Amino acid sequence: MATHETHGQHDHNHAHDHAPLPDRDGAWSDAQYLEAAVRELLLEKGILTADEIRRQIEAMDRRSPEQGARVVARAWVDPGYRQRLLQDGTAAVRELGIEIEPVHLIVVENTEREHNLVVCTLCSCYPRNLLGLPPDWYKARAYRSRAVSEPRTVLAEFGTAIPDHVAVRVHDSTADMRYMVLPRRPSGTEGMGEAELAALISRDSMIGVVTLAPPKP
């Protein structure tokens, strides 16, 4: 049995059904050089350690929409919490151990009369501590420009039909606030507990591009 060497010239103990994939290591961009230079200086001057940087990256990669779903599920089962969440999102998510500062959280609630949609037309501001990394489409120019100018068409492309009697409220995340949508609780979930509810709540429903369907029986 051959020892496992770098891919490409090793002896095989497994079958390949494809041609070798090219490495995508192109030339570095200016930003990559800048990041490496700053990082190496921080290490060299003893301001940060490599382990601290690694831990921070690991912590950032661990963020996921499950945090936001936990917040929404709590608001659905606890009217007092829902009220605090709409009043002061930053403080309410801190109750659940989620820190959003230095930015501030505004939670906007979908109702029978209003549907909320979040966008950042200037860049890609997003409540990462609650929802993880933003999806690629959220950062794309097409979504950023069209979500503010033709939101109903964009929503329809996500499969979300907004009835005429419901107002569409777009929130352009241009400065120090971050936004999360509190979706409507689907019917057929009356007996469910918080954890079961949280499992129903999608990332996209908290951005506002979809609504939540009743659970399949």
Added chain:
Amino acid sequence: MKPRFRTGQPVTVLQAWPRTHCRTPFYCRGKTGIIERLCGAFRNPQELAYSGEGLPKSPLYRVRFRQQDLWPGYRGKSEDTVDIELYEFWLEPAA
């Protein structure tokens, strides 16, 4: 710094075109909306972007615009809105 505007007050965004980093989208400049809420006071991003202190802090508001006031020929409903965060120094009382 005492906020100059109150919730519900109509305000117009300045028709200014500074050649610097700023957080005021082009599509609302010169447009009129209603103060939705005061968000607090924050450092000026137009100075922070160039290593400045951004002080004194400026009141930041959410201003609610009617879609049909922003986009000629808007094809949604007349109740549809966009809320945009805007710093006080970009706003003046609506005429």
